Amino acid sequence: MDVYQLQYFKTIAECSSLVEAAKRLHVSQPSLSRCIHKMEEELGTPLFDRVGRNIVLNGAGNVVLRYAQTALNTLDAIPTEVNNYLRDKEQTVNLFAPMPLADDGDALVEFTEKHPDILLRVGVGWLTPSLSMEAPDLMIFSSLEKPTGRNEVLLYEDRLMLAVSRKNPLSEQKEVALGELQNEDFIQPMPGTFTDILHGMYDEVGLRPHIISENQSYRQLSNFVSHNLAVSIVSPMTWYLSRNETIAYLPFSDVQRSRYICLRWPENTVLAHATFLLREHLIDYYKRLSKKVFGD
The missing domain is CATH 1.10.10.10 (Winged helix-like DNA-binding domain superfamily/Winged helix DNA-binding domain)
Structure with a gap:
């Protein structure tokens, strides 16, 4: 029939x-x-x-x-x-952002205020996109190397610092030597790419840190530091977003590490106008934010 x-x-x-x-x-x-x-x-x-x-x-x-x-x-x-x-x-953008980058609501609020007619669908997670939506139009990710793909762009360089409570005497210093922190308790995320960076830093300065907790919750990490229960090597850009005035951020004098926060979109595709607008907004937003945090 x-x-x-x-x-x-x-x-x-x-x-x-x-x-x-x-x-x-x-x-x-x-x-x-x-x-x-x-x-x-x-x-x-x-x-x-x-x-x-x-x-x-x-x-x-x-x-x-x-x-x-x-x-x-x-x-x-x-x-x-x-x-x-x-x-x-054409008026919808699927964005994937790993935690805790996804907690940066200001970037998306600012975009929506400019473009209220565009629907943002945001998927979040720690590892890879597992979205109950279409494949992401844009994806924020971290890397140990600067992006080289034609479909990738650097949002900012994240220079790792030490987060300490303002109750901790270390907070009065302008910088700190990681190798001299053997008497401090540390808290860090669960094992993964970020902690691989941390272990490389420990090894470089010969430090065997006393780690009292591993926690994948950004808020829990922040709370431990804020209450002066531990110090933590952190992404200052990400932690800056919490605007927690009880925490100070100190650069290291004896070891330097960065990770690169990047933006990726599908290869060999013409971006929809809404996706293009969000891409350009994120590039500009994080450029401005980087100047606030790092002063450059």
Whole structure:
């Protein structure tokens, strides 16, 4: 059964006449008769009863009509739905950002204030995108190397510092030697790329840190430091976003490490206008924020 059969069947049912249906459809009456006969053979039952000069649907015919109308309505809706999808896609951006970068709501609030008609769909996580949405249009990620891909751009260089409570005497210093912190308790994230960087720093200065907790919650890390329970090597840019006035950030005098926060988009694609606007906004936003945090 194809769409033409369903359309012919529906029109005949509406007209209750093969002659009138043939006129409306601009086809021959024999063609309609063959169409109905084929449908009745396929279904194994008559679909119309003859009443005088007219033909009317019987019980089986009414069942077929109900499904025929649903099928035809669905087919009619396809162009509209596709156009709606394309329109919405132009005005929707799927962004993936790992925690705790995803906590930086200011960047997205600022963008939405400028472009309230654009829908932002943000997926967050610690490792890789596992989104219940389409593949990301933009993805923020960290790397030990500067981005080199044609579909990547550097948002900022994150120079690692020591976060200490302002209750800690270390907070009065302008800088600190990591190798001299053997008497301090440390807290750090769960093992991963970031902690690999930390272990490299410890090894370089010969420090065996006393780690009292590993925690993947940025807020828990911050709370431990704020309450002077531990110190932590952190991304100052990320921690700056919390605006926690009880924490001081000290550069290291004996070891330097950076990680690079980057933005990536799909290769070999033309960015939708909304995606382009968000990309340019993020580049500008983090450039401004980097100047605030690092003064350059």
